[in-house]
Each structure stands twice: as C-alpha cells, then as structure tokens.
Amino acid sequence: MSSISLDECACQMLETVPLVMRTVRTEMRRHRAADLSVPQFRTLAFLNRQAGASLSQVAEHIGLTPPSMSLLVEGLVERKLILRNTHAADRRRVTLRLTARGESALEAAHGATQAALAGKLAALSIQNRAIVVQAMQALRPIFELSLHGEADR
C-alpha cells in the first residue's frame, strides 16, 4: 500500500501540477501593473527576503544559470524594480535589492495572483483546503532541496 501510494502520488502530481502552473502564469501576467513572469516574481520575492543578495545567490535559489539570471536582472533593473550596485568589499560582486517600486510590483503581483487562486480554491470544501495546505507544506521542503541538487547538471 505504501508503494501504490507513492506511484499514485507521483502520477497525480504529474497530471495536476502543470494545470495549476498554467493558471499561475496566466494570472501573473493578466495584471498589467506588475507584468511579471514566474521567475521574475520569484526573484523579487527572494530579494524581498534577502536584500543585498548577489547574482549567483539569486541564480542558485531560483534555479537559473548565471547568464540567464543576469539577463533577467537586467530587465528588472531597466524597469526600476531592483537596484544593482557593486559590492563594497569585492568589486566583482553585485548587490541586488528591491526599489520601492519593486516592492509595490511584488505586492501587486502576489496579491492579484493569490486572489485569483483563492477565487478558484473557493470551490473547495474547507476540509479540502486544509488538505491542500498540508500537502503544499509537505511538498515544499522536498522540492526546495532538489533545486540545489539539480543546478550542477
């Protein structure tokens, strides 16, 4: 029963996660104020928690190569959503942090997308909502870890 549940679990996720993801992407773009891709959104969210992080740190956390992250960051800098400064002690490094506008954009995107998701989740029973929360809490640490493991392949 343990092994049936394991494959069943993987199979269910393979069916469902891409569907949810498409909605997340679509909702995140629907609100013109903060027209962000998912990686852009996650980059802003990371910098909100880790102000002053380096490019490499962000790249590793988001799961992009440094060149890709450099381009993504360039776009956010051009849009004045983040600041990119040279590190005081090591001039090779870069320190990244949100601007006030970046904070607003993050908040707008987060709020709008969360609201859209919440709208759909309203169709769930309270019991099922609790189950979804438990499931996400159980899954997150597993897949957070796996990103670091995959960055070097």
Added chain:
Amino acid sequence: MSSISLDECACQMLETVPLVMRTVRTEMRRHRAADLSVPQFRTLAFLNRQAGASLSQVAEHIGLTPPSMSLLVEGLVERKLILRNTHAADRRRVTLRLTARGESALEAAHGATQAALAGKLAALSIQNRAIVVQAMQALRPIFELSLHGEADR
C-alpha cells in the same frame, strides 16, 4: 477561519507549485529517449486517451492557441511520434493519433518522470502521501475547468 484558510491555501500554492514544476520539467528532459516538453508530453497523453482528436480539441485541452498547437504537432509528426491524417468526412479537419513510437515515448517519459517524482516523494510519510493525493484530486477538476475559461482572453 474559512477565509484565512483560503488565502493561506493560495499563498502556499504560489510558493510550492513553481518549485515542483521546475523538477517536472527538468526530469522530463533528462531522459534523452523521450526528450519532451511538458506540453508535448501532455499532448501525447491526451491523444493516448482520445485517439483521433482534432487539432482544436487538443489545443483547447492543453491550453494552447491553434497556431502554437499546430507547430507542436508538426514537431511530433516529424519525430514520428504521432500521425496526422485528414478527416474522412470533413477535409478541413485533421485526426491525430499516436504511433507505436509515440506510445513508447509517452510511456518512457511518464515512467521516468513519475519515478523521479516518486523518488522525492519517498521522503514523505505515508500519511502525507495520502494527503498529497487527496489534494491533487481536489485541485485537478478546478484547474482543468479554468483552462477553458482562459482560452478566449
């Protein structure tokens, strides 16, 4: 408590689903035998269930525009994973179905990705696996529906 759970639920999903999705994409590409993007995989899976479907039907189900699906299909036809024939009764339409090779590719991609996911999910307790399965079963119908609603915007 119902409304707290609703926002909490959305917020958790926003944190977790992109992480899972990245792993799914990566795993699906790691196995060279069936080097498929997620939409390609889902297209094969759909045709496996709905042999003979039209281009529009597949496009709507996967959530792509017809031109995008036409290109995706073209790629799968070139790789001999699907067959594209003119519909007998209405020569404007196209009927799509898997080749034997397409069935193998689908099975390989599904098996490999499912196995990789299962490997990570092994870290969960049996109780949590059951919760994840329940969560996915609850979420799928909601987000399947939402695709159709978004196709026309």
Added chain:
DNA sequence: TATTGTTATACTCTATAACTATA
C-alpha cells in the same frame, strides 16, 4: 589562477496576424 558577472549567440516555446482550403 580562480571567481563573479556579462556579452554573444542560438534554440525552444508561445502568441497574433494573415493566409489557404474546405464547408
């Protein structure tokens, strides 16, 4: 020499607009 980040280049995925063929 090693490390941090950027530039050059190319490929995949997706969209919108314009078109063709059939009904």
Added chain:
DNA sequence: TATAGTTATAGAGTATAACAATA
C-alpha cells in the same frame, strides 16, 4: 461567409561558450 488549420513573424525565456574585470 464561416470554420479548421497552417504559415509568417516576433518576443520572451533559457542555455552554452567566450569574454572582462577583479581577487
């Protein structure tokens, strides 16, 4: 005229390889 699908074109996102600047 309306519908099913394709072609043309463009833009975003990502990667690898080569490079520049700093340590």
